[in-house]
Amino acid sequence: MATIKSLDPRVARAELPTEPTEVVLNPEEQWETYEVFHQKKSGARHIHQGTVHAPSSELAYTFAKEQYGRRDQTYSIWVVKTSQVFTVENDNSLYKTVPEKQYRNAGFYKVRDKIEKFKRQMNEH
Amino acid sequence: MYGGGFIPDDIDKKVPVDQEDPVRLEEFQARIDAGEKIEPHDWMPHEYRRQLIRLIEQHAHSEIIGALPEGTWITRAPGFRRKLSLLAKVQDEVGHAQLLYNAAETLGKPREAMINDLLSGKSKYSNVFNYPAKTWADTAVIAWLIDAAAIVNQTTNAKGSYGPYCRALDRICQEESFHLFYGYESVVTLATGTEQQRAMVQEALTRWWKPIMHFHGPPDTSSVHGNQLERWKVKMASNDAMRQTFLNMYVPKIWELGLTVPDPDLKKNEETGQWEFGDPDWDEFWEVIKGNGPCNHERLQVRRKAEEDGRWVREALMARSGKQVLPLS
Numbered sequence: 001m002a003t004i005k006s007l008d009p010r011v012a013r014a015e016l017p018t019e020p021t022e023v024v025l026n027p028e029e030q031w032e033t034y035e036v037f038h039q040k041k042s043g044a045r046h047i048h049q050g051t052v053h054a055p056s057s058e059l060a061y062t063f064a065k066e067q068y069g070r071r072d073q074t075y076s077i078w079v080v081k082t083s084q085v086f087t088v089e090n091d092n093s094l095y096k097t098v099p100e101k102q103y104r105n106a107g108f109y110k111v112r113d114k115i116e117k118f119k120r121q122m123n124e125h
Numbered sequence: 126m127y128g129g130g131f132i133p134d135d136i137d138k139k140v141p142v143d144q145e146d147p148v149r150l151e152e153f154q155a156r157i158d159a160g161e162k163i164e165p166h167d168w169m170p171h172e173y174r175r176q177l178i179r180l181i182e183q184h185a186h187s188e189i190i191g192a193l194p195e196g197t198w199i200t201r202a203p204g205f206r207r208k209l210s211l212l213a214k215v216q217d218e219v220g221h222a223q224l225l226y227n228a229a230e231t232l233g234k235p236r237e238a239m240i241n242d243l244l245s246g247k248s249k250y251s252n253v254f255n256y257p258a259k260t261w262a263d264t265a266v267i268a269w270l271i272d273a274a275a276i277v278n279q280t281t282n283a284k285g286s287y288g289p290y291c292r293a294l295d296r297i298c299q300e301e302s303f304h305l306f307y308g309y310e311s312v313v314t315l316a317t318g319t320e321q322q323r324a325m326v327q328e329a330l331t332r333w334w335k336p337i338m339h340f341h342g343p344p345d346t347s348s349v350h351g352n353q354l355e356r357w358k359v360k361m362a363s364n365d366a367m368r369q370t371f372l373n374m375y376v377p378k379i380w381e382l383g384l385t386v387p388d389p390d391l392k393k394n395e396e397t398g399q400w401e402f403g404d405p406d407w408d409e410f411w412e413v414i415k416g417n418g419p420c421n422h423e424r425l426q427v428r429r430k431a432e433e434d435g436r437w438v439r440e441a442l443m444a445r446s447g448k449q450v451l452p453l454s
Contacts, residue, residue, distance in 0.1 A: 001409065001412060001413065001417055001419055002344070002419065003419060003420075003421070003422050003423070004257060004419045004420065006420075006423050007197065007257050007258070007259060008197035009200075010197075010200075011197070011427060014424065014430065016427065016430060018422075018424040020246070020422070020425065020426070020429075021429055022245075023244050023429040023432050023433050024244070024245075025237040025240055025244075025432065026237065027235065027237055028237070028238075029234050029237050029436075029439060030237055030439070031439075031443070033227070033230075039134075041184060050224060050227055050292070050296075051227045052223070052291070053131070053223075053236065055439075055443050057444040059442065066216075066220070067220055067223060067224075070216070070220075070425065071300065089166040090166065092165075094324055112243055119224055
């Protein structure tokens with residue numbers, strides 16, 4: 001198939017080279033990443049949304065507004081350098097399932113059976 | 126450790142699946158079968174990582190390049206309301222590229238390296254964007270049917286196994302639903318308008334039908350990557366299955382508008398429930414992939430110019446970190 005002349009007036013005006021040119025980005029030319037936290041409305045929690053590449057916190061904030069706050073309701077945004085987030089990978093001390101920690105939940109504490117039994121005993125006397 | 130301190134294995138190294146640790150491989154497969162998501166720092170087979178990078182990176186490139194055929198019409202959109210909508214849509218596409226580059230980066234390939242592979246032609250993007258948007262009606266057909274085809278693909282892949290990719294796709298699908306409705310409204314406006322408008326949208330649909338049929342890739346018999354990717358939930362449905370889903374949803378909507386597609390053989394076989402269609406010219410598909418489509422050269426040159434023209438801005442912003450800080454006392 002034949003290459004066509006650009007139908008975009010701006011591209012046609014730019015007179016791009018007819019042969020491919022070599023353009024190579026340098027490592028880290030697009031900066032490091034920031035993690036973005038988004039609060040939908042007043043009183044809501046900030047929820048992690050994703051990342052943006054930026055050269056500074058201020059620009060990370062600007063990019064985050066475009067990337068994660070351009071559509072729906074946004075009350076506030078936080079950004080933090082990814083390299084500043086502390087985590088431990090594959091930490092076995094984290095509970096992936098928690099049946100053994102039920103004593104930390106209200107549902108673990110059952111009294112109704114005892115009360116019913118107690119009442120029955122009282123009635124028998 | 127702190128984020129960003131993770132150094133993955135050599136991502137370009139090819140390690141066949143049968144050379145992986147069988148115990149870990151089995152545990153990995155069991156997690157996927159149980160519906161768990163794989164996260165960046167989890168163990169994964171080399172081939173899983175390599176194929177995901179390839180898939181997500183090419184998806185990201187498609188969003189970036191996909192902004193070009195439509196972006197060209199922003200300055201010439203018919204009316205302020207449509208200009209606003211098209212601007213928002215094109216901005217979304219570029220935003221989607223960033224979400225996807227971020228997801229691919231979690232697998233260990235820096236964004237600069239991905240962009241370099243796009244610019245050098247090493248890495249591909251969706252073939253459909255090597256065709257021009259000749260008239261305004263072409264943008265309407267792209268926004269409706271190319272986005273529809275993409276949504277079929279993306280909603281399917283959003284149920285895959287890699288956490289960051291699924292999260293990116295969830296957001297993308299949510300945002301793209303507006304593209305689809307905007308595109309549909311644009312096509313309906315033309316199709317229910319004057320004779321001239323109807324002719325315009327019919328011509329655009331005729332031009333785009335082949336690329337639309339190519340969108341989900343070649344028939345599965347000739348696809349290089351097969352079952353392993355499906356077991357790993359990297360690929361969630363076959364090319365043919367996704368094409369069938371698309372045809373099922375959209376051909377009736379096209380016909381409802383009294384529009385036709387340039388394929389006399391297209392019909393639904395009521396017995397099998399499958400759509401049958403003529404050869405959408407797979408030879409042309411492979412030619413365009415090889416770089417010989419009408420716009421391949423222009424698309425990449427535009428990206429190269431954009432990267433080059435933007436460089437001084439990036440450098441200027443970078444220099445800011447070296448600013449002088451006054452002593453506090």
